[in-house]
Amino acid sequence: MVVRGRKNRRRIDQTAVRAAAVGFAARAARFLGVLLALGALAVGAAWGTRHLRAWLFTSPTFAIEQFAFEGIEHAEEAELIRLGGIRPGDNIFEADLALAERAMAAHPWVEQATIDRVYPRKLKVQIVEHQPAALTDLGGLYYVNPSGKAFKRLVPGESADLPILRGVGREEYSAAPEDGEALFKEALDAMALYREAGLEPRAEVSEIGIDKLEGLTFFLGDDAVAVKLGQGELEKKFTRLGQLFDELSRRGARAEVIRLDNRTRPGWVAVQLAEAAQRRGQ
Structure with a gap:
């Protein structure tokens, strides 16, 4: 009678081991699936970001068409645009606004220039002129x-x-x-x-x-x-x-x-x- 009891326990132990193995395999498969999904998303995101960037920097949608000046009394818009080095048709994202601000401030009448992007095709240029006293x-x-x-x-x-x-x-x-x-x-x-x-x-x-x-x-x-x-x-x-x-x-x-x-x-x-x-x- 003692031997029969030990045989029952061995059969139960083997069943539990097989169940644990199956559970582990299922979890591992799910984890691998998540990893593969994340990898696919990362690859897709990188591909999408690269193509989005290319579109933003080359699309005619973002070609500068207008300079909106404020604060001008003595300086001329055409001269400030020439000094700033940004031309109509330039990409609004590629335009170096800080460089253009410094260049415009070199105009003798200009004390300070501030440029902001107004998407998709406009630059707003705020000019502070020297006031002759x-x-x-x-x-x-x-x-x-x-x-x-x-x-x-x-x-x-x-x-x-x-x-x-x-x-x-x-x-x-x-x-x-x-x-x-x-x-x-x-x-x-x-x-x-x-x-x-x-x-x-x-x-x-x-x-x-x-x-x-x-x-x-x-x-x-x-x-x-x-x-x-x-x-x-x-x-x-x-x-x-x-x-x-x-x-x-x-x-x-x-x-x-x-x-x-x-x-x-x-x-x-x-x-x-x-x-x-x-x-x-x-």
Whole structure:
């Protein structure tokens, strides 16, 4: 009876082994099937990506047809397109926008250029131009922007109706452009404060003299009235200048030279009247 029990257990063990083997084979087959499917997908994806890329970079669907410019006032679109090196018909994906932006920014009027793709066939070009705030003589008249940069030489036909900054020569500016720009910016910032004080309608600034030691001198109006500002406390000085304008107007007098640069007594104002200058000249 003991032997019969052992025979039953051996028959059960063999059945379990065969079932386990069959299960393992089935799982292995499924795993292999998944691997083959993934491999097929990878091959298909690679093939599809390669052909998709080829289509994107060669299809006429993505040939550039239009440049949409914004922000242009002085520069010309055709010249900027030429500088950018991107031509109508070029593929929109292959266009090197960063290179084109740098090239367009080399135009004398352009401070910054930004280009964006508008699919499928357009490039949007945003231009920020230099804004001329004054002129300066650097061996010829140059436009100066509010940051003090002399960015373009004046050519016939361009407006010269701007204040002129004097005191920084061509050699000095070429040797140290940053120093020259800082001096120009100081003068332009002073002119901005003059406008904020409401003085420009009464006497426009026609010229600004720049002196590293003595400071700034404004020349006002057609008579070129000299206003020696010196250095510092410009808001207070312009307040006193406005009061002086009122007094001169009340008296019907004209100034030749106005001095607001007394370092010992900063609150003092000295005025040389035009009539006195004329009498001395007789």
